[in-house]
Amino acid sequence: MKVSYQWLSQYVDVSGYTAAELAEKLTRSGIEVDIVESRNKGVEHVVVGYVKTREKHPDADKLSVCTVDAGQGEDLQIVCGAKNVAAGQKVPVALIGAKLPDGLVIKRAKLRGVESQGMICSAKELGLNDRLLPKEIQEGILVLPEDTQIGQSILEVLAIDDEVLELDLTPNRSDALSMLGAAYEIAAILGCEVKLPDAEAGIGGGAVRAADKISVKITAAEQCSHYAARLIEGVQVGKSPLWMQNRLMAAGIRPINNIVDITNYVMLEYGQPLHAFDADKLANGHIDVRLANAGEKLVTLDDVERTLEPHMLLITDGTKPVAIAGVMGGANSEVTEGTTRILLESAKFDGGSVRKTSRQLGLRSEASLRFEKEVNPEAVIPALNRAASLMAQYAGGQIAEGIVEARTKEHKPVTIAITADRINQYLGTQLSAAQVKDIFARLHFPVEEGADGSLTVHVPSRRGDITRTVDLIEEVARLHGYDNIPTTLMSGVTTPGSLTKEQKIRRIARERMTAAGLHEVVTYTFTDPKLIEEFPGAFKETQPVALAMPMSEEHSTLRTSLIPHLLEVIGYNRNRNMDDVAVFEIGKAFLTQQKALTELPEERLLLSAAITGKRQDMHWTGKAAAVDFYDLKGIFENLVGYLGIEGLTYAAAQPEGYHPGRTAEIRLDGKAIGYIGQLHPAYQKAKDLEDTYVLEVELEPLAANANGSIAYRALPRYPAISRDMALVVDAAVPVADLVAKASEVAGDLLESIQVFDVFTGERLGAGKKSVAFSLVYRTPERTLTDEEVSELHAKAVAALEQTFGAELRK
Structure with a gap:
């Protein structure tokens, strides 16, 4: 504003x-x-001048020689290049020594041999905003009203000194x-008074009753609670007074004509938007406020045909729409130079309805801005009267007697009870009841004081933001002065803040992934349906959820996986010669089995990561090495180990979009929670990527199984005994199962078990593999003997042979 x-x-x-x-x-x-x-952009010594004569320059076709009375005691001879300069005009004249906004200083000069004693100025040369000026003013010198006083400073005339x-x-x-x-x-x-304008000046008993010539009806009662109209006849459409134009331009509104300018002026004055209809273009002078019919069309004042929807509120004349309520009028009822009868509208439209219509049509106006935030219901009639009064004064109109209106709901005044003690309790102040009453008096809030010292505050309708006690306390705080509120300690019951377990897990996940060298990214929740089709991710059975009003086709669907956008990040970096990329994101995927959505989709929080490029660059200590499956698996297991999660296993898998031989399903307590592996070679080629490894896992089960406790153990005092074994098993047997069985049999004496070799070859036979383990035995209580370790080790080997058909390699 x-x-x-x-x-x-x-x-x-x-x-x-x-x-x-x-x-x-x-x-x-x-x-x-x-x-x-x-x-004032730098205007000095510019006054009003009167062009007495205008003659053609003897040596220049495009120049004129003017005789100008600028109130300086003698006439000035000024050479002017504007096409629209003419004798009899009042114009801005920059005198000798005057300064203009572009830094120009006016000096005595000769133009093609003719002396010029000043300069006749255009609006642009005076620093006025071109956008707010009529086209005819933009293209030539500024012509002032005939009643402008000669010699008066242009700063006063155009209110530039504002x-x-x-x-x-x-x-x-x-x-x-x-x-x-x-x-x-x-x-x-x-702490002073407000002088209100005389809204009913010039409004008396007209010869014509408005109710005899116009009528108003509200069909859409929920969207319009009050509609009022006045009839003004005999108007003459022309220019509005210069002072009004100046005030409109200062507020950023372009003057158009006296009728439109008055409606805009009163809107700025009262905050109540108005609209003027050409009454002769309305069928029988009737107004019906109703909702649009499906597919109904209206050409608005900007000459664009709008297709309307049933939720949009319209102003109609009973047969055709003439305006979109609260947004913009229709071209079929526009006020033109030939208009003589005005039906002036002032109404209270529902803010939510106007907001929805304005946004859907892409029409933002000063009127819609105010209606969206709810206008003062008690300003409808005063603003209507004020505009009618100005039209009678500056457009020569005769105001018909009476206001024609319809109401569907009465405004209920807001009354709030409060005490000075409660205010002081909130603010930590020591204000007396008299001081509080004084603040409300300054706000022009009527107050009644009860016998018990309580205050009953009647909130004016213009302050629709004040509905509760705390709102009044805020008013007292800001008028008393925030700087005057003392610093005090809080009193009462307080609850210390803390993070939920899930929030803690998120933070830990971010910290561990970042510590592992990955960069966190945040991508769009909205995605392209083609990306979902190409890479459905872990949830291939889900149905994509389409947005009702998408920003674009590329962002028209809720994502079902985070990986496609991570791959876009990798591609973006590769296109800029950044081939070594490691990124992760924590975000939600949206899942549903419904093709026609009737319920909200399920939201699952995912941790996704993608790595590609080299693990280490070329160095004299070794060759360059590319990242592989185990790099990403190690990063993930580092996080899982830090969270104290047990029961995590992997199983070979072939989800769509992944490499069939280099992908594993991640399971927690036997339940699948995600995938880790390499992208399918065909998909990598389609995306122009090198070998890329991705991880996508649900965070909720990880958070549920995370163990935040940390167990400390003393350093071992007794030596360990290690034993190795190499087993030949079927290639399909998971190594994790072998480790689990050996650990179960060895019991507490087994300190650790490590796989140090996996071998396949013709010597072993088809479908066989050799797995070598190193087992470390130790107890914190004593030194183990070779005999007991050998016996326990033999039991572990026997259990593996019996359970998995393993053969011990000699």
Whole structure:
């Protein structure tokens, strides 16, 4: 919201404060001021001049020689190159010595042999915003109204000597989206009164009753609670007064004509959007507020045909739509130069309905901005009267008697009971009831004091953000001054914060993966359905969930795996000569078995990782080595070991998108929780990747089985005895099963078991493999004897032979 300092001074006395000081006070009281901008971009010594004569330059076809009365005691001769300069005009004249925004200093000069004693200026040369000016003004000199006083400073005429405060409002402070709202805020801060405009000036008993010529009906009761209209006849559409144009431009709105400008002016003044219809273009002067029919169309004021949907609120004349309520009017009821009768609308539309319509149609307007945040329900009639009064004054209209309106719901005033003790308890202050009442009086909140000292506060409808006691306490805090609130210790019951087990596991996973040399990435939750089809991941049975309103086709579906986007990260880095990439992500996948979604999809938290490239670069101590399956498996097992998880096993698997011989299913207590392995060679080739290894595992079962306790053991005092054995078994037998069986038989005396060799070959026979183990025996209580270790070792070998058909290699 842009607030003009000069305009603001019409409602509240700010004469003792500069714009910068007001900005400081506003910011300290809770409404941040982004910037204070001066409308004067460097204009000095520019006045109003009257062009007496205009003649063609004797030596230049595109130049004119003008005689100008600038109120300096004698006429000035000025050479001008503008096409639209003419005798009888009032124009801005830069005198000798004047300064302009581009740094130009006006000097006495000769143009093609003719002396020029100044410069006739365009709006752009005065530093005015071109975007806010009518096209005819942009292309030539600025022509001022005929009643402008000759010799008057252009700074006063165009209100260039003004400053604009740009408020950065939070969504709850919709009341400050108006000049009166800003005035109430400034008045509360400064402790002064607000001077309201006379909204009913010039409104009396007209010769015509509005109810005889126009009618209003609300069909969509939920979306519109109040609709009011006035009829103004005999209007003359033309330019609005210059002071009004100046204020609109200071607020960032382009002047159009007196009717439209008045509706915009009152919208800025009251925060209540209005709309003016050409009453002769409405069937029988009727208004019906209803929801759109499916497929119904309307050409809006921007000349775009809009296809409407049944949830969109329309203003119709009973036969056709004439406006999208709260968003934009229709071209079929637009006010034009030939308009003589105005039906003026002021209404309370539901903010949610306007917001949804505005976003879906891609139409954002000053009106929709205010309706979205809910307008003041008690400003509907005052704003309507104010605009009608201005139209009578500046458009020559005759206001028909009476307001035609319809209501579906009455506004219920908000009343809140509070005490000074409760306020002090929250804020840690020592405010008296009288001080609290004074603050509410400054806010213009009526207060009734009870016999017990309680205060009953009647909240004005313009402050829709105040509905609870704590809202009033906040008002007291900011008006008392945040700097004046003492620092005090909290009292009462407090609950220390802590992380859940799952949150702790996430942090640990991030730390361990990062410590292992992987970089964490965050990719989009939305993905391309083609990526899901190419790589379904661990959940191939799931159905992709399509978004109702996707940003693009590439982000139109909820992901079922994190790996496709990790591969995109690898590809992005490879395209920039970064071939050695190791990344991971912790995020959610969205799973459902339903093709037609009737329930929310299941969300599963996954840990995914991908590595490719070299484990180590070429060095004099050894050759370069590429990463492999066991690098990623080691990183994962390091994490699992740190979490104290037991019961983890691997089994050969061939999920879609993975290498059929280099992939394992990860199981925890016999239940599959993910996959680890190399990408399928065909998929790698399609993605232009080198050998890439990926991991995707569910975090929830890991978190459930994690053991945070750490067991400390004393260093061993007694020596260990080691034994090796090499067994020939079927190639299909998992090595983990052999390890588990040996550990079970050896019992507590077995300190560790390590696989140090796996061998296959023709000598062993088809479908056979040799696995060599090193077993370390030790007890913390005594020194073991060779006899007891040999006996225990023999039992382990026998158990493996009996269970798996293993043969001991000699």
